[in-house]
Amino acid sequence: NRQFLMALQADDVLEYTIGELKADKKPVITIQATGESLLNDFVGTGNEAAQELTSDAGKKAKKQTFNDVLLDKPITFSDLLRKYLDRISYITTQTGYGNYTVTPCISDEFIESRNHIARMIDAFPELPMTPIDYLRTKLQEKGYSMGEVSGRSLQVDYLPTGGLRIYKRPDAGDKTAVNRIVKSFNNGDTDVLLLTGAGSTGLSAHASPSVGSDIRPRVMIKLELQAAIDKEIQIGGRINRRGQVTPPTYLNP
Numbered sequence: 001n002r003q004f005l006m007a008l009q010a011d012d013v014l015e016y017t018i019g020e021l022k023a024d025k026k027p028v029i030t031i032q033a034t035g036e037s038l039l040n041d042f043v044g045t046g047n048e049a050a051q052e053l054t055s056d057a058g059k060k061a062k063k064q065t066f067n068d069v070l071l072d073k074p075i076t077f078s079d080l081l082r083k084y085l086d087r088i089s090y091i092t093t094q095t096g097y098g099n100y101t102v103t104p105c106i107s108d109e110f111i112e113s114r115n116h117i118a119r120m121i122d123a124f125p126e127l128p129m130t131p132i133d134y135l136r137t138k139l140q141e142k143g144y145s146m147g148e149v150s151g152r153s154l155q156v157d158y159l160p161t162g163g164l165r166i167y168k169r170p171d172a173g174d175k176t177a178v179n180r181i182v183k184s185f186n187n188g189d190t191d192v193l194l195l196t197g198a199g200s201t202g203l204s205a206h207a208s209p210s211v212g213s214d215i216r217p218r219v220m221i222k223l224e225l226q227a228a229i230d231k232e233i234q235i236g237g238r239i240n241r242r243g244q245v246t247p248p249t250y251l252n253p
Contacts, residue, residue: 003035004077006224007127007134012253013223014138021144021191025217025249028205029146029194030235031224035130036152038080039166069166074158075129081121089114130156131223132194139192146192147181151199178203186212195238197231206241206248218248225252 013029020027089110091103105114128134133156136146153172157165171177182203184190193205207215218239226232239248 002033002224003038003129003131004127006031006035006131007077007129009223009253010128010131010134013221014135016221016251016253017135017139017192018142018144020219020221020251025219026185026207026214027192028218028220028239029132029135029192030200030220030222030226031132031150031194031196032226032231033224034132034150034152034196036154038129039154039156041083068168071164071166073162074164075156077127077129078121078124080129081124082118085114085117085121134158135194135223144191145189146194147185147190148194149178149181149199149203150194150196183212186214188212188214188216195235197226197235200235200238203238204241205238206244207239207246208241208243209245210243215245217246220248220250222250222252 017027017029089105091105093101093103095101105111132148132150136148137158139146153168154166155169157167159165171181178199181190182193182205185193185205195203195205204211205218207218209215220236220239226235236250
């Protein structure tokens with residue numbers, strides 16, 4: 001899973017990013033996918049899905065709506081694995097008339113295997129299920145800001161209490177948001193910029209007075225490579241364009 005690999009690298013990328021900021025450079029973090037589908041899988045389209053999340057993961061929800069879900073603890077990949085383990089514990093059968101029956105797996109062999117897998121999940125490291133939100137939160141704790149051009153609708157905040165908030169992004173569906181976010185980065189109002197291949201087409205984030213007043217050198221940190229080589233070359237070109245005053249550098253953790 002690509003999101004799992006991103007989660008494994010999150011702390012390293014955080015360290016690289018802070019190091020480049022201290023070196024007076026402007027980091028641009030690139031990914032291919034945001035992992036929003038995993039969030040949608042948990043949150044669903046209403047209260048019932050949110051309640052299912054808190055029941056399956058052993059957490060108590062304080063508020064349960066699609067646009068604003070508060071949890072006492074962050075969602076980790078362990079929670080995702082537990083949810084999938086629960087799903088494979090049932091057999092769904094469809095009849096010729098389109099009716100479905102759901103039967104739990106209760107054989108001794110299955111229960112033994114399930115318990116073994118559950119113990120392995122319990123020993124799994126606590127990796128964030130939304131690495132880009134984890135990075136943004138950790139950067140904010142260090143006093144840095146991060147803009148995001150991704151096109152996703154949901155966002156996660158890691159709360160000071162140790163809890164988690166899942167909510168709809170304020171700029172979701174706003175076609176003018178990309179220009180504002182990039183302009184803020186180019187003018188020095190935002191320290192770090194996160195890009196996806198799909199969301200960054202055509203934008204300019206290079207060090208040039210023609211796009212903004214902040215002409216510090218750009219550095220691209222590739223948290224996740226694009227699936228196609230032409231897309232990788234294209235996203236790399238967002239910080240390497242005609243008129244730049246200093247050439248960019250690239251890091252691939």
